[in-house]
Amino acid sequence: xxxxxxxxxxxxxxxxxxxxxxxxxxxxxxxxxxxxxxxxxxxxxxxxxxxxxxxxxxxxxxxxxxxxxxxxxxxxxxxxxxxxxxxxxxxxxxxxxxxxxxxxxxxxxxxxxxxxxxxxxxxxxxxxxxxxxxxxxx
Numbered sequence: 001x002x003x004x005x006x007x008x009x010x011x012x013x014x015x016x017x018x019x020x021x022x023x024x025x026x027x028x029x030x031x032x033x034x035x036x037x038x039x040x041x042x043x044x045x046x047x048x049x050x051x052x053x054x055x056x057x058x059x060x061x062x063x064x065x066x067x068x069x070x071x072x073x074x075x076x077x078x079x080x081x082x083x084x085x086x087x088x089x090x091x092x093x094x095x096x097x098x099x100x101x102x103x104x105x106x107x108x109x110x111x112x113x114x115x116x117x118x119x120x121x122x123x124x125x126x127x128x129x130x131x132x133x134x135x136x137x138x
Contacts, residue, residue: 002136004080007037008098011073020071027063027105031093034077035109038091043131054125056111059088063107067097074098080137084129087121088112092137 015026039046049055069075076096083090094106115122 002080002134004078004137005034005038005041005135007034007077007079009033009075009077011069011071011075013071016071022069024065027065027095027107028061030075030077030095030105031061031063031107031109034079034093035091035111037077038079038132038135042135043128050116052125052127053116054113054122054128055116055119056089056113057119058109059112060110061107062109063105065105067102067104069095069097069104075104076101079135081132081135082108082137084124084132084136086123089124089132 009030011022015022015029017023036046039049044052074097076098078094078096080092081089082092088110090108090110092106092108095104096102097104113122113124114120
């Protein structure tokens with residue numbers, strides 16, 4: 001079983017409503033931050049993906065909310081690759097309040113790999129498989 005990827009952030013005021021509670025849509029942004037940082041650590045800088053002939057698009061997003069994050073909370077963004085298929089990948093993500101590890105939100109993202117020019121599905125590149133292998137949950 002692979003090691004989950006972790007990335008820490010602090011809640012900024014612009015991510016909150018007037019009561020200092022993180023606005024619900026920002027949890028998907030936190031998922032995106034986790035994916036970007038996972039990609040940087042495991043494969044390459046996210047912005048370099050197109051130059052190598054591959055891109056990925058979100059095909060499905062699912063999220064469940066457990067508790068609220070608040071302004072200035074320290075959060076741990078956690079990502080584990082659940083599945084690397086022929087043309088897609090599914091990632092489990094969670095947002096946890098530090099230091100106790102209380103799960104605030106959890107969900108899944110399914111990305112489909114595409115050719116940048118045509119947006120047609122393509123196979124998962126070998127370098128991506130090799131890089132993400134250490135974060136594969138199964």
